[in-house]
Structure formats: C-alpha cells, structure tokens
Amino acid sequence: MSKLHVTTSINGDPVEFLTAPEQTLVDVLREQLDLTGTKEGCSTGDCGACSVLVDGRLVCACLVLAAEAEGAEITTIEGIATADGLHPIQEKFLEHAALQCGICTPGYIVATKALLEKHPEPDEETIRYWLAGNLCRCTGYDKIVRAVQDAATTLAHEA
Amino acid sequence: MAEAKDFKFIGSRPVRPDGVDKVTGRAQFGADLNLPNMLYGRVLRSPHAHARIKRVDVSAALAMPGVYAAISGADFPGAKHGDIGGEGGGDVADVAKNVMARDKVLYHGHAVAAVAATSASLAEAALEAIEVEYDVLTPVLDLDAAMAADAPLVNENCFTKNLPEPAEKPSNIAAVMNLARGDVDEGFEQADVIVEGEYRIPMVHQGYIEPHACTATVNEAGQATVWTCTQGHFSLRSQTASVLDMGIADLKFIASEIGGGFGGKTVIYLEPLAVLLSKQSQRPVKMVMSREEVFRASGPAAGTHCRIRLGAKKDGTITAATAWLAYEAGAFEGAPMGPGAMCVFAPYDLENFRIEGFDVLVNKPKVAAYRAPGAPQAAHAMESALDELARELSMDPIDLRLVNAAQEGTQAAYGPKFPAIGLKECLEAAKVHPNYAKPVPEGAGRGVAVGFWFNAGMESSAEVHLNEDGTVQIIEGNPDIGGSRASMALMAAETLGVPYENIRVLVGDTEASGFSAVTGGSRTTFATGMAVIQACEDVIAQCKARAAATWGVDEDQVAWEDGQAVPVPGVNAELKPLSLADIMKNAARTGGPILGRASLNARGAGAGFSVNFGDLKVDDETGKVDVLSYTAVQDAGKAIHPAYVEGQMQGGAVQGLGWALNEEYVFDADGVLENPGFLDYRIPVASDMPMIDTQIIEVPNPSHPYGVRGVGETPLCAPLAVAANAVRDATGVRVTDLPLSPPKVLAALEGA
C-alpha cells in the first residue's frame, strides 16, 4: 500500500511527512523527523515515555497513528523550552533532582504541562493520579511529585 | 582520609551537569542514534521453552528484497569455555549461547536467528521466512521440581559443583554452597524459642523503562563501533570480543545515556548480533528490543525458595540460625546464590549458623543482576523470620536487631571481620525517628527490616584536563545512571578548591577513557570518585610545580589553598596567589598542557547497611495492600550529593515494594511468559506510593578520601520484608510467598 502524505504542525513549525498507514506517531517523530526526545518504552501505551500533546491533549504517541497528525498541532518535549530558556517545570525537575536516568523525564515534562494547564493548583493525590500513566523506575516518584508541586506554585505566582 | 570538617562543595545539591539535556530531550539514549544507510535488525526467538534445534535456514530471508543480512548460531565462532570477565565472572560459552542459541533453545524467547533490512517491517517479514526445525523437549519450569533427583535435565552436561564428592549424575543443580560456623545443633539446644519459616518468591524483572538498544557499524577493515545503552561499555566490549572472537582494539563501544539498568544492562544481548549483521551487510544496523522482548529475553532476577530457622534466648540473642536458599539460574548456571548466601546472616553477630545455597537450572531466561543480586530474596526470608522471632519474644523488632547487630570487629557470616560499619547507627536512628514514634494508623500494620550489601571497589580510570582559561574537564568511563557526573564534579571541586560550575564531566567511550568497570555494584561514587580525586591531586601537584617555576622558588615552597597556588606560610609573603586560570595563562612556557590522571583498583569499599520501616494497610474485602508511609534510613558514609543518595534510597524502596506487592513472572505450562508488558507486569505507579521519607546516616568509610560508601544497591534489600512484616502486623496472618498481591492476601485471610 502506498504511503500517506501528512501535513501537520509540530512545536509551532509546519511539517510534512510520508507515512505507512500503520506507522505510529512516535515512530515517525523519532525515526523520520529526528525528534528523538520523545522516548518509546513499551509501544502499548502503558509507560507514558512517549507522552506528547495533540491539539493540547495529552496522549501516548505510540497509540496515535502518524496519519492522525493530519491538521493537528503537536507539542513534543523539544517544544517545551523556549528561546527565553527552560520552562519552570523543567527547572523544578532539575532543582528537585526529579530524574535519575532521565528516560521518563521528557514524558513527565509534557504530562506535567498538561496537568498544570488543567489543574493549576493540584494537591498531591491529583498529581499522583494524573501522572499515574507515566512510569518511573528510578526515583520512586517522591522527588517528581515535589517538583510538580513546586512548579505549580511557581507558575501560579507568574500568572 | 580527609578529616571530618565542613566541606565546601560536598554535601550540596547543585543541578547535575547533564541535567539540561535530560529535561529538554536532547540527551541521546540507546535507541536515539540513526546513521546514514542504516538497516533495522530483528531477532527470531524460540517458540519453545526447551527444544533441540535440528535445522536453521536463513536463506529464504536473505533472498528477500531489502534484506541485507541474516545470521544464526552457525555464524558465531564456536562457543569456547573461559572466564567472561567482568563483575561476577561466568562462562563465555554460556553467554555466547544465550546471545544466540546453538544446538538447543533453553527458554521461550531464546534468540535463534536475526536479520537486518531496510525497514523494521521488512525485517519482521523476513523473520517469518526463516525456517527452523525443533525437537521439542519437556521444559523444567518449577524450582523445586528442577531440584528433584529424577527431574528432566535442562543441560545433560551439568554436574553439580562444590559437592564433597564429585557428582556422578548430571543435575539441574549447577552448584551448591555451604557456609557454617560453630555448632547449630548445640545452639538450638540453648535456645528458649525457635521459629521457622519457608518463603517463595517468583522471578521478577528490573523493569527499566528503556528497552535494550544499540546501533553497530563495521567498516571494511573489520573495525566495529557500537553505540549502546549499558551500565558498562568496557565490560560489554570485552564480552562481545570474547563471543565474536574479535580483538578488543577492533571494537569501539560508546555508552549512550542509559534509561535504567539496575544490573540488567551489564551483559550483552543485542550487541554481538548487531555487529555480525553489520559485518555481513556492510551497513550500520540498529537493533531495539520491544518491551515484550525485554521481559521474555533479557535477564530477570532469580525466583527463590528459602527456609530459615532461628533459635534465640529470651533476651533476643540468637543462638543458632540455619538458611536453605535455592535460586533459579534460568537457562544457564549463575544464579546469585553465593552473594545471597553470604548476605542472609551478614547483619548479625552469630556464633552458630549453617547456610546452604543452590544454583538451579530451569527453562526460563538466564537471570542477571538486580541491585544487590541475591540479597533481597535472602533478606526477605531472614527479616521475615526475625519478625516472627520478635513476636515470640514480645520484643520491639528494632531492639531484637540491636541485640544481635554486627559492628566493627564482628566476624561477618561470610568470613572476615567488619571494619567500621553503620548498622547500629541506622537502627538507633530508626528507633528515634519521628515516623517510628507515630502510631500505626487504624487498620494498618508496621513492618521493619534491615538491608545489607557489600559494595564493590574494582577498576576505574579518570583524567582531569585544565582548559586554557582554568576551567576543568573530567573524563571518566562510567555511564551516568543516577547523577554520578554531579558527584564527580563535586568531588573534583572539593579537591581542587574551585567552583562546581567550572567543571565539566565527560563519560568517555572506550577509546577516550581509561578502562573502567561497570556502573553498578554501588561502586561508582566510591571507586571512580577515588580516581577523579587522585587525578585532581595529580593536577594540583603539577600546578604547584608550575607556580614554583613562575615564582622562581623551590616546589616545597608552594601550597594549594582554595583553588590557588599560594606561598607556604612564613615565606615569600609578597608572592600573589596563582589561580588555575593564572597558571594556565603561563602553561605553554612552564611545560605545556596540564593533565592529571589516575587509574586504580579501588580498595576498601565500605559495606552499606539500611533500616527501613513502613505502614501498610490491607483491605480485607479485596486483599489489596496500600502503602501509607515509608521511611528509609541508610549509611552512606558521606553523601556527596544528598539528593541523589536520597534518590537511590527512594527508588530502591519503591522497586522493593513493587517486588513485594505485585510483581511476578507468570508462566504457563509450556514456559511461555503470560505477562510480558507493563500492563500485566505491573510495577508501582505514582498513585500507588506515598512520599518516601529518608534519613542519611554518615559513618565514614575510612578507605575513601571523603568517607564514601556505595549506596545504590542496599535500598532494595529491606523493602520486601518490610511489606511482608507490615501485612503480618495488620492482619495477624503471615503470608510467606511473594508477591502479596490481592488474590494471595485474600486467600491467606480467608484461610486463616
């Protein structure tokens, strides 16, 4: 079967690519578009390492067909920091040592951004349940939760 | 060793040098390297848990368009026996056969062949064209059944090692181990109270989020470059060289960033396959394991069957202790029953004990290390038995352990006398910890347990280069799995006396760094840190010589203070200090570039003890166990970067709670793993866990300049029994088999 031509927007840039119908978004991001910041831990939507935003909605890119990106606005980890520097979420993850190996971190940063847009003042339980779809095997989650709490406070002050 | 004082940099919590790249997605992990002209490799895996391979024919696959390489066992040099080297040793032949089956497949998922094609989907299709004929054999799947005298054999050429008389018949028991002291029978006679327990733990996986991945490229001169996520690129290089019969100089291994290892990424799986496929196709080959492959065909942790018997006096003194510890090795010998046997009684000062260990073959994947390999399973058994003993004696569980705790000078159960250790300090700290004083919440129970690991030293190399402006570049050879670059920079800052921000750390590939043993064994901050410190001292010595030359004085007139060469007090007071930048400005004239180096086999690793306690609640309708609170106390010797030490303690605690509460390999009757994914092999998620409170104890290790003890592995040792003991406390029922999953707990409650 011939490839599909997809026109989309990634991190604010217009992007076009060809994809096999069955290819996933994570595959195209990583293997074709050199956006390897999004990681693939399981391919079945269980680990959240491939978390991206599609039209502002948090999804696992391994569960999205690349073809579904047509006409959508995609945000990946590469689009979180700006020309002005790191996003406060990224700064707080660093400050709180909320990463050890770092493989889950891009997914967490994207998921946290989505969380804080929806719940600007989340309590601990909300944070833990919202981020339950992002697996971390290194940290035991403690410092991640603290980083997210601190990021929420910082963003609230900036607002 | 440096005298205890206020450190200037050590003990602070700066942002790690590699941090920005890791929060922005820039950092490159194992699957992140794409090269021009690259092919995608895929592995054909055995559909049988035990079978003889009659025939493998890859020709049809090779003939397919887009397929440029196809290999099977026949493409490997003959599997020779020999020491694989690296941490625990092991037979090269076993590793070679595990990487690709030769005459037999020994577990479901065992690699049988591999192809490389221009796309992943073409490679998958090519696998289907490979023809394999098997003679299916009965798999041996149960540890106890495997140990029976008449069990079907996993390996007909396996004869039990270390028996008093050489074994006459082959067996699935690859090796036994015995440690004994005193007279246990006499000891049990003296006991006022005796407790016994039998404990079973299934196979589990380290659960790293990043699957194994590598990209290999071989040029026309036969020189290979391998990019791979690993805990030790030097070790993997030498394993690959052994298995492929290649010269070490023809293999360059580059360690990508690594997305977790915990011991599971210290052995080769894909690397030799990718090299051979690249050799055959003359193109780079990228290979990434799927999550399913990681569970089915990498190196999980051994399942165990343990028995403990303890005798004690009324005051808690243990008079006799026996342990019977059987470990699953998987398809090839090498279960960590030795370390398990050495650790089981290690925290305690015992006069009479007997330990028997068994390394048992079963048709499951070959086990690999998982953070203090062997110790968590043994500690679960011993610490659960101690908990029962405390109940029999109506003693506080910490007090019971204090009565028997090993200390400096205690003859360890595994032989030598302990040097300075911190077990008593951890026990005492736990006892007065505010969380211990808090009442156990309604309906919950509290569990206490001790953890122990030897910690390793081993070989490390480091170079320290001064840049022209006096800033500092460290080059070392240890992949950074949890903040080690930050620790190296802190130790260098402290030694040189210059700001942390002036220091950069490179994890060099096998061509750029001196040889270093794996990042594992809780050795990196200790041993590689020691090398970095010594390399900095080398730099200081050279800088002092340059300063002397610049000032026109003898070298013994120069001291080093706060990052500067200064005149020794009392003389030459008019001489102004020279900073690294000053010295470097004049470097070309005083002798050229300044590089410091050190390479060592680190001596004097300090043992790491921990005490953990937690409150867990059991739902008596569903059997679900919730963790309400958890506290980890551990002796770190000296915490170079406390946040990363806390991180090890918290991460290990949660891994241990996952192991205790829900993780297990579920095999069907044919030896096929039924839960090879994160949905059904469910590791703890954020909503499962509370905050993990930590307390770092510092009983300095006299053998390290800053007192460092390794901390990475001990954290996994105590949590299993903490959970088991808490469930016992909450319900009155001792569930001896892990995991304490809802069906198991409910059955235990209903049966009680």
Place this chain on the structure above:
Amino acid sequence: MARVVFPDHLLSVTGGVREVEVAAANVRDLLLALEAQFPGSEETLAKSAIAIDGQIHQDAYLEPIGSNSEIFFMLRLEGG
C-alpha cells in the same frame, strides 16, 4: 604467620583443607606459597576475592599481608 581460611567452594583445590597458616609478605607471595602446598590451586585462588583483615579485595596481588593477618578467600563479588 597469617591465618588463611578457605570457603566450601574452594575446598576442591585445597584437597579439603579449610585452614592453613602461611608466612607471606603480600598476596602474590601467598598465592605462590599456596600453589606450592596445593599444586594447581593458584589459577582458581587468583580469581577469588580475598579479605585481608576485614578489607575485601578483588584481583589482589601486591596487597601487604601482616604476620598476624586474617585472610579469607571469598566468592568474587558481583553487583547490579
């Protein structure tokens, strides 16, 4: 004389002998002395971990041994 203790799994190279006393200035000399007493033992013992007065060493060779040292041969240690 240093006291040298062998674990169970090394008894096969010492012919069942669990403990000996040896005079040796360092590990290299110890291994040579043990090879003389138990021919063929050196290869296996050299790969072993060895604890000298409580400090565990891997690949020991030049480490000094005192006249009253306590030496335990041990399983080579792993880690994860």
